[in-house]
Amino acid sequence: MLGEPWTLSPAVALRPEPFGAMAYHFGNRKLTFLKRMELVQVVRGLADHADVRAALVAAGVPEAQWPGYVDALAGLAAADMIRPRTMEGAVA
Amino acid sequence: MTILESRPETVRPQGGTLIQQFELGLDAPICLTWELTYACNLECAHCLSSSGRRDPRELTTEQCEAVIDELQRMQVFYVNIGGGEPTIRPDFWHLLQYAVDHQVGVKFSTNGVRLNPERARFLASTDYVDVQISLDGATAEVNDYVRGPGSFDTAITALQNLQDAGFEDAKISVVCTRQNIGQLDEFKALADRFGATLRLTRLRPSGRGADVWDELHPLPEQQRELYDWLVANGGDVLTGDSFFHLSAFGGTDGGGALPGLNLCGAGRVVCLIDPIGDVYACPFAIHDNFLAGNLLADGGFQTVWQRSELFAELRSPQTGGACSSCAFFDSCRGGCMAAKFFTGLPLDGPDPECVQGYGESALASPDRVLPPQGQDHSKANPTRNQPVMLTLSRRPGLEDGPAAPPTSACAESPLAGFTP
Ligand code: SF4
Numbered sequence: 001m002l003g004e005p006w007t008l009s010p011a012v013a014l015r016p017e018p019f020g021a022m023a024y025h026f027g028n029r030k031l032t033f034l035k036r037m038e039l040v041q042v043v044r045g046l047a048d049h050a051d052v053r054a055a056l057v058a059a060g061v062p063e064a065q066w067p068g069y070v071d072a073l074a075g076l077a078a079a080d081m082i083r084p085r086t087m088e089g090a091v092a
Numbered sequence: 093m094t095i096l097e098s099r100p101e102t103v104r105p106q107g108g109t110l111i112q113q114f115e116l117g118l119d120a121p122i123c124l125t126w127e128l129t130y131a132c133n134l135e136c137a138h139c140l141s142s143s144g145r146r147d148p149r150e151l152t153t154e155q156c157e158a159v160i161d162e163l164q165r166m167q168v169f170y171v172n173i174g175g176g177e178p179t180i181r182p183d184f185w186h187l188l189q190y191a192v193d194h195q196v197g198v199k200f201s202t203n204g205v206r207l208n209p210e211r212a213r214f215l216a217s218t219d220y221v222d223v224q225i226s227l228d229g230a231t232a233e234v235n236d237y238v239r240g241p242g243s244f245d246t247a248i249t250a251l252q253n254l255q256d257a258g259f260e261d262a263k264i265s266v267v268c269t270r271q272n273i274g275q276l277d278e279f280k281a282l283a284d285r286f287g288a289t290l291r292l293t294r295l296r297p298s299g300r301g302a303d304v305w306d307e308l309h310p311l312p313e314q315q316r317e318l319y320d321w322l323v324a325n326g327g328d329v330l331t332g333d334s335f336f337h338l339s340a341f342g343g344t345d346g347g348g349a350l351p352g353l354n355l356c357g358a359g360r361v362v363c364l365i366d367p368i369g370d371v372y373a374c375p376f377a378i379h380d381n382f383l384a385g386n387l388l389a390d391g392g393f394q395t396v397w398q399r400s401e402l403f404a405e406l407r408s409p410q411t412g413g414a415c416s417s418c419a420f421f422d423s424c425r426g427g428c429m430a431a432k433f434f435t436g437l438p439l440d441g442p443d444p445e446c447v448q449g450y451g452e453s454a455l456a457s458p459d460r461v462l463p464p465q466g467q468d469h470s471k472a473n474p475t476r477n478q479p480v481m482l483t484l485s486r487r488p489g490l491e492d493g494p495a496a497p498p499t500s501a502c503a504e505s506p507l508a509g510f511t512p
């Protein structure tokens with residue numbers, strides 16, 4: 001996943017919370033919670049970076065913690081909170 | 093009901109569990125119930141909001157629209173609408189559409205009275221609207237005893253209309269009582285027949301429920317039956333997270349806890365907006381002690397949610413009191429605040445239905461004083477819709493005394509549709 005381009009799903013809104021954010025999916029109406037500010041920053045940054053690795057670097061996440069973040073992102077992907085970016089998306 | 097000058101600062105653990113974070117409160121509720129009117133065509137014996145008559149101060153259409161606008165700004169993506177019977181407000185369908193158009197999804201609770209084929213087709217054509225039909229017996233006999241004559245047929249007709257119109261996945265919402273716990277399989281079969289999802293919730297001694305709680309609340313062995321049934325069928329059934337006190341039937345390690353948050357969300361992730369704009373900590377706590385403020389008088393819902401003194405208190409660390417030495421405290425958390433309050437038990441002690449049996453001894457204490465009830469919008473004169481139960485249980489002098497409420501929810505699970 002680290003080398004892939006991803007983005008927040010268009011059906012999802014992020015609501016800031018004191019500890020991170022709540023993600024709401026308008027399509028399947030699922031709620032999920034991002035429990036750290038850094039994870040919120042990574043998720044928000046996905047669309048602006050070439051790949052997940054770049055988004056992690058930009059959010060200042062130390063490399064040693066990347067596996068934990070990748071797990072969290074995989075969980076979000078399974079709930080369709082984030083999606084792989086298509087080629088057009090990557091170019092834009 | 094004081095509103096603080098500014099939002100209280102909270103120190104939060106970095107990376108704490110979600111439950112810890114929820115206990116300290118959120119920027120906006122996850123599980124918001126909004127009762128649109130106190131008017132109702134029925135007179136259910138256990139009505140949590142003591143509904144019956146419209147209150148002349150109820151919010152106007154414009155005021156309701158302003159509330160929806162504010163919910164949209166606060167990113168409250170979902171609201172549970174109830175009452176009273178919300179569909180008898182003439183602007184109900186307009187408000188439903190208005191909410192959906194403003195990214196506020198709606199689940200509404202109804203006894204079905206206005207769900208004719210035409211409305212059912214309208215509902216089937218909307219995304220983002222959920223319908224929940226209240227039914228408290230799998231047979232007319234059991235249901236109508238508490239909900240009133242004809243109410244079973246009304247609910248079944250509504251379910252049929254929804255199904256015929258192609259509305260998918262309606263909810264059938266059941267308050268579990270001594271009379272209907274033996275019907276759990278029948279409820280499930282009924283839900284399957286209509287392509288609906290069954291939702292079971294706990295009877296709380298709120299509203300008129302306080303008058304009939306002694307007679308209706310499940311017996312200890314029925315609580316066990318319910319727990320076992322939920323463990324066996326839990327995956328397909330919603331509970332509004334309302335049975336967490338039963339988790340103490342599981343192991344002390346929390347194994348056997350029912351899925352859900354296992355936390356009293358009142359004022360933390362849950363709250364109620366009542367028909368006149370009063371904001372309470374929980375739909376089951378319509379009482380001055382749990383009144384946070386009024387959204388018209390106190391500068392809007394967000395101000396009340398974020399700056400009410402009451403909510404700040406509910407979000408501050410609580411002690412478990414007599415429960416904290418209990419081996420099951422982590423899964424049960426001392427149970428439901430509203431259930432304790434309306435049965436006159438200390439809020440930091442065991443739940444009246446504590447499965448360890450501590451509730452019974454607490455209920456037997458001579459020091460117990462029942463609180464006076466809050467709002468009462470019950471009909472002054474009984475009508476032909478009055479359930480048998482109410483004619484039996486209404487005692488002289490009680491008509492305008494007690495009041496607290498029950499058909500909506502802790503109503504909704506803060507966890508509904510959410511996997512931690
Ligand atoms: S119903 Fe009881 S447990 Fe649930 S939020 Fe209200 S007071 Fe708390």
Ligand code: SF4
Pocket residue numbers: 337340414415418419420421424425426427441442443446447448449450
């Ligand atoms: S003593 Fe308190 S924590 Fe223990 S089971 Fe009873 S209500 Fe729950």
